[in-house]
Amino acid sequence: MxxxxxxxxxxxxxxxxxxxxxxxxxxxxxxxxxxxxxxxxxxxxxxxxxxxxxxxxxxxxxxxxxxxxxAVEQSPEASPLACRNDQRTWQDPDSGYRRRRLSPPGFPSPLELAEVILPPAARVAYDSNPRTAGIGQQIWIIEGEIVVTTGPDTYRLGTGDCLAMRIDQPNVFHNPTDRPARYLVALAADPSHAGSLSRKLP
The missing domain is CATH 1.10.260.40 (lambda repressor-like DNA-binding domains)
Known part of the structure; x- marks a missing residue:
């Protein structure tokens, strides 16, 4: 690891x-x-x-x-398997947010998966990024609760809830509880836009 x-x-x-x-x-x-x-x-x-x-x-x-x-540069020789011990984990020094990349590194795919753990009371805010308009994102809550503000809309999500959202606008993730929240993030090419995820996620 x-x-x-x-x-x-x-x-x-x-x-x-x-x-x-x-x-x-x-x-x-x-x-x-x-x-x-x-x-x-x-x-x-x-x-x-x-x-x-x-x-x-x-x-x-x-x-x-x-x-x-x-991400790692894509290669046709890359393994389609990402074992648990090989999955890269990064922690935000500000909020304590932890992100684990689940997808096999370098393997060509239109889909990118990550697991996120958001600590109690943590809040992570992202500015808009219009250059990612060709990417769609969904988050699925594995356990816990989070409040997501995406553009002008706010959603309170609990275990089992799934939210499709754009990432080319301001997004805020907040855990208002005293327990960690864990959720899956899936990114894929948005078919309504030209281009592919591989061009956005080199």
Whole structure:
């Protein structure tokens, strides 16, 4: 199983590679995201533990989804199996939110699955990311309760509830209870938009 340090190294490499692929300087990405040049530099050198909100802003500035920052380059040789001990887990240093990538790394697929654990009283807010309009998301509550605000709408979800939502608008996840909430996140290409998930989740 990967350590927290390994995940920081992976995030640093992904950000550098995506920024380079888009021909962006640190200054350009900073201007597009509102994240300081010095902070981006620290993240790209593995010297800082970015929050989920900051990673989402950087992903938006790069024109990709947050999930793509944790992804591995796709390969036809990649295994279709992701054993439990090989599934990458990341924790938000701000809220304590934990995200475990369930899908086999690098295996070509139109679907991306992740398990999230949201601690008691935790709140995670994401700015809008219009560049992810071609991706649909659904969340299914495995246990616990969360309140989701997506755009102008708010939903209180309990065990067994499933919500389809857009990720190209502001979204807030809040656990108002004194117990952790655990839910499944599924992302897939939205058939109403051109393009594929593989283009959004490289």
């Amino acid at each position: 990967e350590s927290e340090a390994d995940i920081h190294v992976h995030l640093a490499s992904r950000l550098r590679n995506l920024r380079s692929a888009h021909g962006m300087t640190l200054e350009t990405l900073a201007e597009r995201t509102g994240v300081s040049r010095s902070m981006i530099s620290l993240i790209e050198r593995g010297k800082s533990s970015p929050t989920a909100a900051i990673l989402n802003r950087l992903a938006g500035g790069l024109g990709v989804s947050l999930a793509s920052l944790f």
